[in-house]
Amino acid sequence: MAKYGPHRTYKVHQIKWSMNPKDYIFDHGDEKARTNMIDYFLTAYGVKIHSVNQPLFEIRQKRQNIYLPPELCTLVGIPAKIRENKRVMADIRQSLFQKPHERIRSIKELNRMISDSKEVKEWNLDINLEPDTIEARVLKRPQIYQPANASYHDKQPSAQASSQPAARPLDDTKILGTIVHQPIPFRKWAIFCLEKDVHHGEYLNDRFYELSEERRFDIYVDYGDIVELSNKSGIEAFKEAIDDYYLKYVCGKDANGRQLTKPRKTKDLYFFLIIMPDSIKQEHLYTALKNKINTDSPVISQFVSSKTIQKYNDRIYINILRQINAKLGGDLWRLNFGAEISRKTMLVGIDVCHKGKQSIIGFCATYDEHMCKYYTQASPQGQKGQEIISSGVLQEYFKSAF
Numbered sequence: 001m002a003k004y005g006p007h008r009t010y011k012v013h014q015i016k017w018s019m020n021p022k023d024y025i026f027d028h029g030d031e032k033a034r035t036n037m038i039d040y041f042l043t044a045y046g047v048k049i050h051s052v053n054q055p056l057f058e059i060r061q062k063r064q065n066i067y068l069p070p071e072l073c074t075l076v077g078i079p080a081k082i083r084e085n086k087r088v089m090a091d092i093r094q095s096l097f098q099k100p101h102e103r104i105r106s107i108k109e110l111n112r113m114i115s116d117s118k119e120v121k122e123w124n125l126d127i128n129l130e131p132d133t134i135e136a137r138v139l140k141r142p143q144i145y146q147p148a149n150a151s152y153h154d155k156q157p158s159a160q161a162s163s164q165p166a167a168r169p170l171d172d173t174k175i176l177g178t179i180v181h182q183p184i185p186f187r188k189w190a191i192f193c194l195e196k197d198v199h200h201g202e203y204l205n206d207r208f209y210e211l212s213e214e215r216r217f218d219i220y221v222d223y224g225d226i227v228e229l230s231n232k233s234g235i236e237a238f239k240e241a242i243d244d245y246y247l248k249y250v251c252g253k254d255a256n257g258r259q260l261t262k263p264r265k266t267k268d269l270y271f272f273l274i275i276m277p278d279s280i281k282q283e284h285l286y287t288a289l290k291n292k293i294n295t296d297s298p299v300i301s302q303f304v305s306s307k308t309i310q311k312y313n314d315r316i317y318i319n320i321l322r323q324i325n326a327k328l329g330g331d332l333w334r335l336n337f338g339a340e341i342s343r344k345t346m347l348v349g350i351d352v353c354h355k356g357k358q359s360i361i362g363f364c365a366t367y368d369e370h371m372c373k374y375y376t377q378a379s380p381q382g383q384k385g386q387e388i389i390s391s392g393v394l395q396e397y398f399k400s401a402f
Contacts, residue, residue, distance in 0.1 A: 001076045002068065003385070004045045009076055010068070012058040017119050021069050022052040037069065043114075047072065055119070074385055089129050110260075142335045145181070179217065180322065184330040186267045192238060193275035193306075195231050200309045201224065201275055208387065219325060234280060237324045240274065242289065246297040263298070270329050271300035278306060300315070300327045328398040334370035343369040346401065350394075352387055359386050361393065363402040370373055375401045 001009045017181035028035045037056075041047045048068055056067040084087055098106065108129055114120055115127040186208070191201040205223055213337035227241050250270050251260040263270070274289060276282045286303050293301045302324050308316060326332050337345075348365045359381035369374050377397050382390070 001073055001074050001385075003072050004041070004047050007384075010066075010073075010188075012056075012057045012073075013036055013060045015055050015070075016058050016067065017055045019055070019056045019067060020053045021049045024056065026066060036398070039068070041069075041072070054124075104371060106185065107131070109284060137342050139337065144215055144338045145334045147325050180327075180330060180332045181334055182325075182331040183219040184269070184325050184328040185220040185222075186224070186271070186321075186324065186328075187220075187222045188249075188270045189222075189226055189273065189274045190227055190249075190267075191275065192227045192229070192241055192245075194229050194233060194277045194279070197306050197309075198226060198228050199273045200306055201232070203312070204273075204275075204304075204309055206322065211314065211317065211321070212225055219321060220322070231279070235285055238274070238285065238289055239292050242293060242297055245272075245301065250299060269300060269326055271302065271328065272297075273302045273304060273324075276303055276305050300324070302327065331370065331372040331374075332373075334372055336370075345371075347371055348398075348401075350389065350397075352381060352389065354385060357384070359384055361389055363397045363401075365398075377401075 001008055020402050024037045025034055026037075026040075027033065028040055038049050038303075040053060041049055051069075051073060053070055054071060057070060057073060059066045059068065059341055078089075078092070082092075095106075108131075111127050115129065120127065176224075191205065193201045205226065208221045209223055212219060225245075227242055227245055229237055233241075247259060247261070250263050252264050255257055272293065274285075276285055282305060290301065290303070293299055302320065304320060322332055346365050346367065350365075351362050353360045353362060361377075361379050361381060365375050365376040367373055377400065379393065
């Protein structure tokens with residue numbers, strides 16, 4: 001992708017080692033004025049080419065080939081035609097998911113090829129084939145702990161019930177069960193769905209309660225309200241239904257009958273479960289409603305496809321309950337690193353996503369000794385395609401996390 005002008009994407013056919021921006025002369029404009037690449041980019045785009053002797057990318061087109069300096073280009077994702085080729089994608093995945101020693105060997109081989117090339121020798125470049133080494137240690141795999149037994153199943157839990165129960169370590173071959181470390185009772189919640197999906201919502205409602213009563217899930221689950229929408233409803237109708245319910249039940253009215261706009265203080269947390277119908281593009285519905293709930297109606301939310309509910313699989317329903325419990329602030333399990341790292345350690349993950357119109361920074365950090373509670377933050381980068389995060393942004397993230 002070109003880093004100037006309209007940011008067009010091109011397919012590079014080959015590298016022209018014999019050409020460079022300084023010596024490449026071509027006709028430009030209606031008057032066919034002769035110019036070189038350095039002057040052209042400076043005049044047309046206000047972009048200065050710094051490396052005047054770099055080779056050029058050749059892009060083959062029907063009328064005539066065009067040439068671009070690598071300095072003003074950046075790599076983008078895999079083209080659609082290549083993604084459709086399963087054999088090529090399998091080769092790409094295999095090359096991406098290499099073991100560390102295999103990756104080092106591949107990098108060394110690439111460096112050796114570059115180092116032996118005619119151009120590198122002509123430029124008097126010297127490439128060190130051996131990577132730098134630093135001292136490090138490999139941490140042992142942490143143990144995942146869950147309670148030894150289901151001790152929390154009371155509609156009126158005592159303070160003692162919330163204390164840390166006896167725990168058992170799980171090996172990575174076991175499927176995490178139905179017991180959670182910190183159960184949060186589901187007392188106030190609502191299901192939003194179309195009329196045609198009401199029976200799925202009712203079944204889900206019943207099954208959640210039954211799993212709780214049968215002690216197949218270690219959380220008390222009460223029946224939730226079902227908010228039914230017309231089958232012709234779109235995204236805006238879902239937004240209105242969420243708004244109405246939020247104001248009426250989550251906020252309520254004061255003693256004088258005036259509508260409140262903020263949630264009433266209560267020990268029970270509300271959450272909304274939205275059954276996404278097939279009639280609306282689910283990606284658009286999810287994005288619109290998630291933004292709506294997060295900004296205008298700050299309530300924990302869970303989105304489930306109607307197809308998922310129709311599978312009538314208890315394992316799926318239990319996984320949904322576990323996800324909601326985690327969103328409500330309840331630990332599903334706890335990690336134990338032993339003496340490998342201090343209990344005051346914070347695990348941090350940072351990445352930049354370049355999908356869409358903006359590049360977005362994602363930040364996540366643990367803030368408890370069991371490394372099960374997370375602080376998260378996201379914000380746009382200064383410009384599209386920017387990978388390096390400014391120190392000021394990182395300082396603010398860490399300050400908030402601490």
